[in-house]
Amino acid sequence: MEQWRTFQNYPKSTVTTHPGGHKRPHNNIQRTQASLASVKVSVHDSTIRKRLGKNGLHGRAPRQKPLLIKKNIKAYLSFARKHLDDPQDLWDNTLWTDEIKILLFGRSVSHYVWCKSNTAFQKKNIIPTVKYGGGSVMVWGCFAASGPGRLAVINGTMNSAVYQKILKENVRPSVCDFKLKRTWVLQQDNDPKHTSKSTSEWLKKNKMKTLEWPSQSPDLNPIEMLWHDFKKVVHVRKPSNVAELQQFCKDEWAKIPLQRCNRLIASYRKCLIAVVAAKGGPTSY
Template identity: 30%
Template sequence: MNDGETSSRRHGVGRPHAIEEKGRRRLSRMVKQNRSQTVAQLTAEYNAGPSRIVSEHTVQRTLLDMGLRSKRPTRVPLLTKRHRQLRLRWAREHRDWSMDQWERVAWSDESRFVIHHGDGRVRIRRLPGEQLLPQCTVGHTQAGGGGIMLWGTFSWASLGPMVVVEQTLNATGYLNIIADQLHPYMASVFPAGNGMFQQDNATCHKAKIVLEWFQEHDAEFQLMSWPPKSPDLNPIEHIWDVMGRQLRVQRPPIRNISDLRDRCLNIWYNLSPAIYQGLVASMPRRVEAVLRAKGGPTRY
């Protein structure tokens, strides 16, 4: 200190890591080989190797420190090469759409809601940004169990009707919905005949009698082209997620089908305009995400 120089003998602070860098790399490889392994399984496999014996607590703490947290697999549709090509083509055709054009689209879909919802116990470990890796995803499927099927539509201007589908939705049933529910909604929201209606490529949507009905009414609104396997492009999917989360936390628990129907309708008709208008405003970002993914799945 008298010479104006400083030094320190304190080279480290605290206890050294029980799993050093080499062990961390090995642990990372084990996770990537099977992302659904539990901490107990990873610990047993790790301790079977040449490294020093560690506890489950140490493995858990190390995984968290490495950013490998346990999460539910991301739900994405299973896309073939042809699906990707069609999605990419659609995104290119709509990449320059203005907000005025997006605001003239009525979005629609069906979704099933059940009384006793599964909790999705299957979990995987992944790093941030890995949610769309094939090993971190599952196919896009609906939950089973006793419940109801709902059909709904909305646009930037307003929520449309919500319909409870009493039986399996076939072409005749769907035709009744669009004739009795969709038609007056489109006439009310788009009286100038400049609206567009979006539907996916479900079998009942593409039935001959349904397509003929749309052709007969094409002077009132247009049927929008839609790529296959594209729930990430449909903003109504987010509304289904919002409804599902609200149903799971409501108290008292859902008692029966009638109670489930009433709660679903109540949530739908009380959605804030900020929610569905924000979803419409997200369309340019959704299109851009498909372009970046070259037609592949996106985080939406």
């Protein structure tokens, strides 16, 4: 019976050699195990992981990014190139906005426990869940280089009329609080409620200039960074009901450091450079 042997530098090259001299590549753990199993050689998962770790390879949860079609990529890249050399004053006088849903009991953050064998279902080692997440809160928020602006809790179904009411009650006051220049610009994504005919007419009537925005481009909106931190600190407080969740959201949004907002906007050109370098693909922003 012909025997296979594994190279000593496995898994850097992850190659096995046949006595006849030809080489056979294996691209992952499963294929390597399948090859070894065919000759009744058993290698434990931990051994393979250790070898992979020595070569800088570690298991990670894949990052989630919106699916981009060619049309999205083209618009995304076009925006970055068009605004790459815009003065910093433009970004300093932009009011960035977005909506987000915060779950009462959800998997918004990762949890880990250290436990012994056969104790996984002990009360101290489990996280209780509630059907349908136990409720949630939808909020609209805005911020500028000067700091966090108003935060509005959205009750009921969000439609164009509700969105216009939120803008009416929160945009102008936030602009005044930040003392933005008369040339300030409102940033919003291309959600149908934001771009509907009635909303467009309302914005025009109220003389609110909006920043053109490519679809499926959260990497370009620095408020996403704030949402990431925001959800973590809200859940750390462990709200027990929707009313508490709403209050914690308002409290934590107001606590966002001014320096954090300022740094995000000051580095916005770096974000545009990253998009151009990635040719419209996903970035770390």
